[in-house]
Amino acid sequence: MKRDAQWDEAVHEVRGDLHGLVSTHEDLVRRWSEPHRGYHDLQHLDEVIDALDELRGTAIDLDQDWAATVFAAWFHDAVYDPATPSDNERLSAELAREALSQNGIEESAVDLVVALVDATVAHDVLETRGPLAAFHDADLWILSAPVDRFDRYCADVRQEYVVVPDDAYASGRSAILEPFLARDTIYRTAWARQHWEPRARTNLSRELSRLRG
Template sequence: MKREELWDEAVRVVRGDLHGLVSVREDLERRWSEPHRGYHDLRHLDEVLAALGELRGGALDTDDEWASVVLAAWFHDAIYDVRAPADNERLSAELAREALSPHGIGDDVVATVAALVEASATHDVSVSSGPHAAFHDADLWILAAPESRFDAYCADVRREYAEVPDTAYAEGRTAILSPFLERASIYRTALAREAWEPQARLNLRRELARLHLH
């Protein structure tokens, strides 16, 4: 299902104003298409949505949970500024609240969407099912991508930080990626642990080895 169709499905499930939210979706697509983005672009959004589709049956119990993770996917990197990365998730969550609340979507759903977006800042989730687990795993699907796609992802992230010297980038990126290998499991849902975990660990080891060369 195309990203626009998934957006419409989610809005219908939570009884939002489909017509009124068209402009919100279009604004999000413009944001995801900003020229400074390397990895955090529409392809990443599509991959997160596809990963959520794989997890839907095993990790999500209700249609409202499904709608919440789909909307969170659309908003989670809506604001992406490499110069102030610490603010991206907070500002994206604020955007979700401001954009969704006036269009008939209930406070509980809006709060869940915002919480999912904010949680993506740390990728630190303890539950093994439900919206937080599913969204956590879908956002990290890229770590388990086929080798060629994972390598392209690494190159795309490097391009986003092109102004950072190689040594500083290698140190910073290592600090971000290494903790995933230190976890008992990178992923939280049973499906992701079984299907994605082995490839993710192989990919991470390869990238960390490359970074170590700088």
């Protein structure tokens, strides 16, 4: 599968401990396959990696930066518990630092992976090229997905928070989505602004209307 091929390419680029990183890869697959996940599952990981692949030629110049974005994709939702959402990114970043550092990845590469994962907390970066911009946009590709996929994404996220009453969910979810629509541009890279932005705005407007009832 592409996600595994991209993992192997990233491992080759950073020249870490191959045996240790095999174990890390297996642990990450297990995490992404946890039964409580609705949207934040292996399909989401695949879509982020596909989106990064689409952006690579226009937004990422260095192979080392490409490797870091692939690792960030694998780690960014590695810890995912809807009951404690404020901790997920921090714990995922800590997992990335521990797993990569103990397998011989140089500190600068680890720092970049951690920075990319940390940036998913606010989804707000200034760069329009490079790994931060590319990873920001790839993680938000789902907002520009075809209608049926976007609607399934919305339903899957709702399922992850099924214990939350409808009114509270609608209010909280709207507070997350509205700022994206209020931005001058949802995406940072030129490619995503041209190819993904229009449909993302349409999708977001439709979902916010549904949430408002």
